[in-house]
Amino acid sequence: MCLGVPGEVTTVDGPQATVDFWGVEKEVRLDTVDAPVEPGDYILNHVGFAIRRIPDDEIDETMSLYESFMEDDPDDMLTDDVIDEIEAGRTVPADEAEGLAVADTGPEAADAGDAEDLLEELDIDV
Amino acid sequence: MSETPPADPTGGLPGAGGDNALEFRDPEKAEAIAARLEELSGALDDPPATIMHVCGSHEQSIAKFGLRSMLPDDVRLIMGPGCPVCITNMPEVDEAVALAQAGHTVVTYGDMLKVPGSTKSLDDARAAGADVRVVYSAADAAEIAEEEDGAVVFFATGFETTAAPTAAVVKDDPPPNFWVLSSHKYVPPAMEIVADMPDTDIQGYLAAGNAAIITGSGIFEAIADDHDLPIVVGGFEPLDILAGITKLVEMIGEDASGVENAYPRCVTESGNEVAKSQMWDVFETETGEWRGIADIPDANLVLGADYDHVDAREQFDIDTAHLRDESAHRLADDCICGDIMSGKADPTDCDMFGEECTPEDPVGACMVSSEGTCKIWHEYGGRPDL
Numbered sequence: 001m002c003l004g005v006p007g008e009v010t011t012v013d014g015p016q017a018t019v020d021f022w023g024v025e026k027e028v029r030l031d032t033v034d035a036p037v038e039p040g041d042y043i044l045n046h047v048g049f050a051i052r053r054i055p056d057d058e059i060d061e062t063m064s065l066y067e068s069f070m071e072d073d074p075d076d077m078l079t080d081d082v083i084d085e086i087e088a089g090r091t092v093p094a095d096e097a098e099g100l101a102v103a104d105t106g107p108e109a110a111d112a113g114d115a116e117d118l119l120e121e122l123d124i125d126v
Numbered sequence: 127m128s129e130t131p132p133a134d135p136t137g138g139l140p141g142a143g144g145d146n147a148l149e150f151r152d153p154e155k156a157e158a159i160a161a162r163l164e165e166l167s168g169a170l171d172d173p174p175a176t177i178m179h180v181c182g183s184h185e186q187s188i189a190k191f192g193l194r195s196m197l198p199d200d201v202r203l204i205m206g207p208g209c210p211v212c213i214t215n216m217p218e219v220d221e222a223v224a225l226a227q228a229g230h231t232v233v234t235y236g237d238m239l240k241v242p243g244s245t246k247s248l249d250d251a252r253a254a255g256a257d258v259r260v261v262y263s264a265a266d267a268a269e270i271a272e273e274e275d276g277a278v279v280f281f282a283t284g285f286e287t288t289a290a291p292t293a294a295v296v297k298d299d300p301p302p303n304f305w306v307l308s309s310h311k312y313v314p315p316a317m318e319i320v321a322d323m324p325d326t327d328i329q330g331y332l333a334a335g336n337a338a339i340i341t342g343s344g345i346f347e348a349i350a351d352d353h354d355l356p357i358v359v360g361g362f363e364p365l366d367i368l369a370g371i372t373k374l375v376e377m378i379g380e381d382a383s384g385v386e387n388a389y390p391r392c393v394t395e396s397g398n399e400v401a402k403s404q405m406w407d408v409f410e411t412e413t414g415e416w417r418g419i420a421d422i423p424d425a426n427l428v429l430g431a432d433y434d435h436v437d438a439r440e441q442f443d444i445d446t447a448h449l450r451d452e453s454a455h456r457l458a459d460d461c462i463c464g465d466i467m468s469g470k471a472d473p474t475d476c477d478m479f480g481e482e483c484t485p486e487d488p489v490g491a492c493m494v495s496s497e498g499t500c501k502i503w504h505e506y507g508g509r510p511d512l
Binding site: 061 | 150151152155158159161162183186187189190235262263264265266287288290291294297298336339340362363365366369372373376386387388390391392398399400401404496501502505
């Protein structure tokens with residue numbers, strides 16, 4: 001699985017965090033992330049390791065993009081891979097989880113300026 | 127030639143239209159970019175422009191959203207060596223199988239189970255009674271070693287996004303019965319080798335945005351300079367990919383080289399310094415064969431001398447001779463995965479595609495993984511969306 005999935009950090013204990021992926025609580029290691037991580041932050045998880053703290057202003061868009069991947073078609077390979085990554089790994093038992101509900105980030109939360117920004121950044125004149 | 131209906135270039139983008147339209151799938155923007163791409167490709171001096179991407183997730187997204195149907199005839203988009211499972215070489219699988227047969231617990235990622243070795247896969251070894259287990263994470267592999275008395279060998283595969291986690295576990299004082307059999311690979315040197323292959327004739331690379339989160343986009347500068355190529359780091363949404371390709375075609379048309387970052391919302395120039403420093407502390411590069419492609423200098427990641435105490439190749443005398451059978455002709459001898467991964471052939475050029483070789487009973491590694499070109503094409507019914 002190549003893409004990684006984003007989730008919300010609920011607790012941090014040294015190099016280990018509990019992260020909420022759409023209601024699935026998992027333990028994620030923080031040794032590989034290059035920014036301080038606190039509860040309430042969002043990280044990009046790859047095979048049980050956070051490889052990036054997602055900047056605040058990108059959280060809504062990132063979550064929306066993944067939600068759209070998952071809603072598209074349950075039999076699709078890309079969807080399958082994302083769902084597998086969410087469901088795989090060590091799930092913290094419900095009675096141990098101090099989970100917060102995942103933030104309400106519907107697809108409408110996507111920032112309408114971003115694709116424009118990308119085209120501008122690349123100097124692509126459409 | 128299509129076995130599937132052509133994708134509608136606008137309505138075919140899921141999420142398009144209505145209140146929930148996603149910015150990175152906006153059909154109007156997609157059309158506008160496609161029109162610009164058409165214009166740029168029409169002005170090419172030496173068409174077609176051949177662009178290689180090097181990531182299974184890119185191929186999945188390209189297939190899923192029908193993006194090849196939006197490309198002008200003068201733009202060829204092919205997948206290179208972007209599936210880590212696929213390029214793991216048979217002798218490496220043989221080492222893992224031999225260790226499992228010798229009675230050690232071998233743990234690995236699920237994708238590796240069915241990857242064919244010279245004569246056996248890890249799945250075959252498991253069926254014959256060996257202790258082979260699937261883990262989600264390198265951290266889980268070390269945890270299994272905590273629970274077991276005997277040796278636990280982590281058959282570690284993948285590119286930077288899994289190599290950095292393996293490095294973190296190795297540095298975190300794993301239990302004394304935990305060893306790593308590293309088949310981790312490093313993509314940039316493979317891009318250089320494939321760029322030089324005359325049959326492939328790559329004019330630009332769409333580099334993988336996820337691996338670049340760790341390496342940074344700056345890693346590609348030297349490749350772009352040495353090979354006089356444009357390299358654009360791309361994300362995975364339809365507009366990310368289309369914008370990346372458009373930039374590449376523009377640069378190819380201008381005969382420009384250099385690196386552009388078309389995934390700036392995730393990728394920085396320097397990447398994740400923490401993950402990089404762990405990776406390069408633990409691993410050294412070594413020349414090794416990528417399955418079916420070539421011997422590639424500096425593209426295999428092996429544990430450095432400071433980590434001999436967790437290196438399975440230092441600890442065990444791994445004898446794989448009994449797993450090789452030079453006499454028999456195997457279906458795998460006719461597998462063209464290597465040609466496919468170096469952009470010389472398409473899956474549908476292989477006589478075994480969908481016949482002797484299927485996801486249920488794969489002959490070649492490209493049919494095993496959900497990131498393999500053959501499996502993706504098989505899933506989407508032939509060449510996706512042409």
